[in-house]
Amino acid sequence: MKTKNNSNNKNSRVIRKSVPITVMRVILAVLTLVYPIFMVILSGAGLVYNSDSYGEDIVRIGALLIASGVAMGIGTLLVMLKQNIASLVFEIPGFALCMVMLDKLVTHADSAGWSNAHTMEPISSMYITRIIPVIAPFILAVTIALIQFFSYEAREKRRVRKAEKEAEENAPAPPIV
Numbered sequence: 001m002k003t004k005n006n007s008n009n010k011n012s013r014v015i016r017k018s019v020p021i022t023v024m025r026v027i028l029a030v031l032t033l034v035y036p037i038f039m040v041i042l043s044g045a046g047l048v049y050n051s052d053s054y055g056e057d058i059v060r061i062g063a064l065l066i067a068s069g070v071a072m073g074i075g076t077l078l079v080m081l082k083q084n085i086a087s088l089v090f091e092i093p094g095f096a097l098c099m100v101m102l103d104k105l106v107t108h109a110d111s112a113g114w115s116n117a118h119t120m121e122p123i124s125s126m127y128i129t130r131i132i133p134v135i136a137p138f139i140l141a142v143t144i145a146l147i148q149f150f151s152y153e154a155r156e157k158r159r160v161r162k163a164e165k166e167a168e169e170n171a172p173a174p175p176i177v
Helices: 019-049 056-080 084-112 123-149 152-169
Strands: 002-004 014-016
Touching: 019 056, 019 084, 019 123, 056 084, 056 123, 084 123
Parallel strands: none
Antiparallel strands: 002 014
16 A cells, blocks of 8 residues: 655655554554553552552552553553654653562562462462563564654654744744834
8 A cells, every 4th residue: 555745845755554564563552452451450450459468568569560551551552643752751661660560579479488379389480471571562662663753754744844843933024014
């Protein structure tokens, strides 16, 4: 599918819809639903829900896991809307917060000796298995945002906006009389 660039310059080019980016965006949407939304947010919600069994620190970790999942979800939504800089502002801190909270949760679980009652496997491995795959949608979101930001179409839009702004600033002043 081809779409024409509607700029008025002589060097207007035909811009193709990128199939690989579209596929990446679909994969990103699915992975975001599974990992940041379901795994991270629901893990945090479980910690908050069972607050009477855990200490205040674990409840805080749960709340921050929820916040990190929401931030990564918003970052993905902004990537889909091609708001690339704003998406990175949500995605990167959300991912960093998620990883820091995972580290704190795993450290606490290991030091407290939490283990699965049936398999006697450390609970920390369960949290790692559920939350670490959030790396995949994070990498996809950042990659797509950077590709979209540095694409020819985006550069042309920024160039046209800059030219329009300069033309508006340099326009002759209206007559006073």
